[in-house]
Amino acid sequence: xxxxxxxxxAEETESESSWDRVPRYDEIIAAASCPxxxxxxxxxxxxxxxxxxxxxxxxxxxxxQEKNAAVRDRVIFALGVITAQSGQTPAASVSPVVMQALxxxxxxxxxxxxxxxxxxxxxxxxxAGTVVRNASGRQIRLDxxxxxxxxxxxxxxxxxEDVRVASYCACTAVAMTAPTLGEGWTAREKVELVQQLAPxxxxxxxxxxxxxxxxxxxxxxxxxxxxxxxxxxxPIVRTFAADALGHLGDVRALPMLNQVAETDPxxxxxxxxxxxxxxxxxxxxxxxxxxx
Numbered sequence: 001x002x003x004x005x006x007x008x009x010a011e012e013t014e015s016e017s018s019w020d021r022v023p024r025y026d027e028i029i030a031a032a033s034c035p036x037x038x039x040x041x042x043x044x045x046x047x048x049x050x051x052x053x054x055x056x057x058x059x060x061x062x063x064x065q066e067k068n069a070a071v072r073d074r075v076i077f078a079l080g081v082i083t084a085q086s087g088q089t090p091a092a093s094v095s096p097v098v099m100q101a102l103x104x105x106x107x108x109x110x111x112x113x114x115x116x117x118x119x120x121x122x123x124x125x126x127x128a129g130t131v132v133r134n135a136s137g138r139q140i141r142l143d144x145x146x147x148x149x150x151x152x153x154x155x156x157x158x159x160x161e162d163v164r165v166a167s168y169c170a171c172t173a174v175a176m177t178a179p180t181l182g183e184g185w186t187a188r189e190k191v192e193l194v195q196q197l198a199p200x201x202x203x204x205x206x207x208x209x210x211x212x213x214x215x216x217x218x219x220x221x222x223x224x225x226x227x228x229x230x231x232x233x234x235p236i237v238r239t240f241a242a243d244a245l246g247h248l249g250d251v252r253a254l255p256m257l258n259q260v261a262e263t264d265p266x267x268x269x270x271x272x273x274x275x276x277x278x279x280x281x282x283x284x285x286x287x288x289x290x291x292x
Contacts, residue, residue, distance in 0.1 A: 037068040044074045048081045053098045060105045080130030096140045103131045122155045122166035129170035136177045145182040168209035175216035208240045215244025223250040235266040239278040246282030249289040
């Protein structure tokens with residue numbers, strides 16, 4: 001088991017994925033710094049359930065010390081996850097000051113990653129995007145969103161799907177940020193992004209994270225295209241088209257959304273969120289916006 005192998009070098013055990021008992025916090029920290037990369041990775045995963053300053057500071061330090069690429073990626077992912085609001089009390093969550101330090105460390109990691117390794121660069125940007133979302137949800141203002149926006153756009157034209165997805169998600173995080181909490185997309189940037197990305201909605205199966213991002217950008221010129229996508233053969237595409245129309249808030253979409261809400265063959269079934277429910281929610285969002 002992991003606790004028995006902490007002091008043993010990596011070559012003595014190729015992998016280890018279980019604990020013989022629930023470990024103490026200090027044992028997890030020890031495991032996260034031990035010579036065995038597989039054990040370090042497993043320990044970092046265990047820390048993802050922690051949402052406190054002590055763990056955040058440890059992971060920030062670990063990010064600068066870790067030499068193993070796979071474990072480093074695990075640390076990068078964990079740094080985003082732990083910024084979520086704790087299910088207990090705000091006091092048990094990562095504080096605004098430490099969240100800023102954590103965000104800064106991810107931005108520095110992304111900047112230090114070479115353009116030839118876009119997957120690793122975008123992994124850091126993706127986790128930074130998670131931090132931006134969580135900070136916005138907790139009404140925490142982050143400095144440095146300008147640099148983050150520049151980095152987030154770097155993967156939009158990548159040939160690698162996972163790089164594009166990370167970029168879309170990071171860009172969406174900016175679009176979701178309240179104006180009072182940081183530098184969102186400017187009017188000029190929104191025009192540039194729509195001009196660059198809207199043609200991709202004409203692909204046989206548009207990428208759903210692209211659809212999500214364009215919905216949050218809020219450009220009503222995209223309404224006709226998203227209405228058209230409500231008739232796509234793929235129910236996932238139809239679901240995200242309905243979600244995007246809800247975010248756009250354009251009343252022109254209401255007739256088709258109401259029709260989809262009543263007739264689409266994909267509806268809530270066995271716990272699965274269906275197209276009908278997405279359309280119903282979009283109708284509600286548009287109605288709420290009109291009442292303001």
